[in-house]
Amino acid sequence: MTFYSEPREGTPPLTSSLTAGRRAVAALAKGHGPFAIDTERAATFRYSSRAYLIQIKREGSGLFLLDAPALEEIMGELAEVLATDMWILHAVDQDLPCLHMDGLEAPKVYDTQVAAQLLGREHVSLQAVLQSELGIDIAKDHANSDWSKRPLQDSLLSYAALDVEFLIELERELTARVEEAGRMRWLEEECEHLRLSPDPEPRPDPWRRSAKREKIDDPRALGMARELWEVRDEVAKDADLAPLKIIRDNDLAHLAATKPRSAADVRHRVRGRAGRYAREFWEAIDTAWHLDEDELPSPKPAEGRPRPQRWERKYPDAAKRWNIVRPAVLARADELGIRQEVLMRPAHQQELAWRGWSSVMDATEKLLAAGARPWQIEEVLTQLPRSSR
16 A cells, blocks of 8 residues: 555645636646546535635646636636546535536546445545555545635645545546446446536525424424524625534524523523624524414424335335335345445435336336436346336
8 A cells, every 4th residue: 555645746836826827727728638626615614615626637737726716717718628528526426516616517527436336345435445446545634624714734735636646547447447347337327417417406494404403393483493594594604604603503493492582582592603693693583583373384394205114004005115125226236236325326216116116117217207327227127026016
């Protein structure tokens, strides 16, 4: 195992000026082959989920660390160059949304994490995959750093650069092994699905999770939890701080559960950094106090498909189908040597069992509509009866 604390040719400087940025774009344009790409965000520190650093390496070009906020003016030029060849990333779904925010769109992607999953690797972090496939160990000591701060320490820049330093070699090695396993079509379908997937939408009623932990079932207190959550989000956005930096979810829910009656009551209950926002919190609570009954949230949210654990008693037909689908997926995944959620997401398994199927075509259409890939459907349906009736 060979250990690296920085790239083989040293850590490049942070590219922050427009002049240096244009030189980097020109160099990348003159290179050849795919682009190894990664990003660093600051979601636990900042409200924005944007990329604060974009790392790119290409053969014949070198490795560049781009200060994304400082280079917004030339993102269009960078986008034109990056549109000319495939992107290699590890965990595509983590990086594409913030790259989209800068107008960067991939013509094709290759996810080294997905390739490792399809090969049945147990550990699929970048560090683990580099160790198993290339015998390379890299320093990984700054995963939770604030990448929005400037200047960035040299150790942070080295850490970021190592995320792309070996991706091109890793893609070649993984591709050879995936082809040998006869699973290249699986990989191509997975990567194209990731490339075309819409960026994630905000979770509906996100305040309900912490309210549930706090065991809030009173509609008025739930209204306060909702109003407090929305006010915290506005404050966080204005300050460009992660909402948790304003007040923690559980503390916000606990405040709602106490149903304060005055601004003084709120000031008494809110401590530390959150105390500076006591006035805003009281205004949210006061708003909830004055809502009509029909404006308050229901103690129980509108429920979609119930969890399979509840099917046996209320939905016996669905439970029967679940007892066919689930074991079949688990058995086939075991035969293929991959995790069952790689073969087919549990949500897709549940959708098929919940709705049932009248034919192979019907099952195929339902699974495709749910988001399953063709290779997954083929592998699973060979294990199921032609009809669930």
